[in-house]
Amino acid sequence: MEYTERKKAVLVLKDGTVFFGKSVGVEGTAVGEICFNTGMTGYQEIFTDPSYFGQIMLSTTAHLGNYGVNEDEVDSDGIKIAGLVCKNFSYYHSRPNSESDLLTYLEKANLIAISDVDTRALTAHIRDNGAMNAIISTDGKSIDELKALLEEVPSMEGLELSSKVSTKEPYFFGNPDATYKVAAIDFGIKTNILRCFEERDCYVKVYPYNVSFDTLKEFGADGYFLSNGPGDPQALANLGVLDTVSKVLDAGMPVFGICLGHQLIGLSQGVNTFKMFSGHRGVNHPVMNLDSTQGEITSQNHGFAINKEELDKHANLELTHVHLNDGTVAGMKMKDRDVFSVQYHPESSPGPHDSRYLFDIFVDNMKKAKGTTL
Numbered sequence: 001m002e003y004t005e006r007k008k009a010v011l012v013l014k015d016g017t018v019f020f021g022k023s024v025g026v027e028g029t030a031v032g033e034i035c036f037n038t039g040m041t042g043y044q045e046i047f048t049d050p051s052y053f054g055q056i057m058l059s060t061t062a063h064l065g066n067y068g069v070n071e072d073e074v075d076s077d078g079i080k081i082a083g084l085v086c087k088n089f090s091y092y093h094s095r096p097n098s099e100s101d102l103l104t105y106l107e108k109a110n111l112i113a114i115s116d117v118d119t120r121a122l123t124a125h126i127r128d129n130g131a132m133n134a135i136i137s138t139d140g141k142s143i144d145e146l147k148a149l150l151e152e153v154p155s156m157e158g159l160e161l162s163s164k165v166s167t168k169e170p171y172f173f174g175n176p177d178a179t180y181k182v183a184a185i186d187f188g189i190k191t192n193i194l195r196c197f198e199e200r201d202c203y204v205k206v207y208p209y210n211v212s213f214d215t216l217k218e219f220g221a222d223g224y225f226l227s228n229g230p231g232d233p234q235a236l237a238n239l240g241v242l243d244t245v246s247k248v249l250d251a252g253m254p255v256f257g258i259c260l261g262h263q264l265i266g267l268s269q270g271v272n273t274f275k276m277f278s279g280h281r282g283v284n285h286p287v288m289n290l291d292s293t294q295g296e297i298t299s300q301n302h303g304f305a306i307n308k309e310e311l312d313k314h315a316n317l318e319l320t321h322v323h324l325n326d327g328t329v330a331g332m333k334m335k336d337r338d339v340f341s342v343q344y345h346p347e348s349s350p351g352p353h354d355s356r357y358l359f360d361i362f363v364d365n366m367k368k369a370k371g372t373t374l
């Protein structure tokens with residue numbers, strides 16, 4: 001279908017604001033919390049990141065689709081975002097190693113997307129008014145109909161979503177003969193985290209989000225990993241997850257947590273999380289490592305964060321990284337054991353590789369714990 005034949009599409013925000021655009025392809029209606037990502041590239045990694053499950057992605061980059069898609073650039077088994085809002089959608093792509101075009105990729109996943117939206121104005125609106133639910137429609141529903149549907153959509157606050165994206169059965173990743181064994185809990189794990197472990201001589205067993213500590217232990221891992229994932233971290237508390245996390249921390253083995261995993265470490269130690277005003281999502285968020293005093297440009301995707309005052313008062317937790325834009329907690333460690341976590345994404349897919357050293361520290365901790373001189 002030619003661009004000029006694209007149907008009219010509409011976006012309605014929970015506060016009643018309406019934006020018009022054009023349907024990219026699939027017809028239908030999609031709901032979710034709208035959030036903006038400021039990365040200029042990396043759309044395929046973002047769309048397949050399970051942490052975005054249940055969210056409508058607003059991409060602030062001027063062009064989407066211009067470099068096509070490639071199966072190597074996925075971070076899970078498929079598209080996880082609930083819907084897409086963009087400015088210019090490229091129906092033509094150009095890149096030597098692209099396998100297909102973005103439109104076909106979105107159509108296969110039945111993803112509803114609208115283009116030609118004034119994304120600058122929309123992003124400024126969310127920045128000023130905070131994260132909120134939204135509905136996008138490409139099938140001609142009236143604004144009143146959409147507003148009524150939007151009333152039914154639950155708030156992201158209190159929403160448990162890990163169970164929707166976590167693996168149902170344990171699986172392995174990497175080389176079985178690798179030096180280190182890592183037991184990972186999958187709250188919505190990104191594949192690039194597993195690749196980062198594999199590159200560092202680790203063999204990973206990935207478990208469902210509700211695994212018991214007794215089952216985890218059976219693998220005889222050298223270290224534990226708590227993954228990223230969608231939804232409100234506090235909602236996982238009701239499912240017994242915090243009890244498992246506490247047991248993991250008490251095992252005395254090296255532990256590494258990323259994003260949701262980091263938030264769960266905090267919650268398990270009595271430090272609360274809160275819903276941020278509009279969250280951090282992009283590939284150029286500045287973070288300071290308080291130990292080295294070096295800055296890192298980081299990849300981020302979160303709408304909740306750890307309460308800094310509670311962390312500062314905690315006897316056994318220490319702030320290690322701080323977000324330089326707003327002073328929020330970007331990383332922490334436990335004082336009496338090799339447990340550390342970050343709110344951002346050191347596997348950075350997409351994003352700069354400044355923070356990959358965190359994987360090296362975790363492997364180093366496992367090396368020390370093994371008492372080897374490898």
Ligand SMILES: NC(=O)CC[C@H](N)C(=O)O
Pocket residue numbers: 051227228229230231232233258259260261301302303304305
């Ligand atoms: N990337 C993540 O793990 C996100 C964690 C959590 N869902 C949040 O939005 O804060």
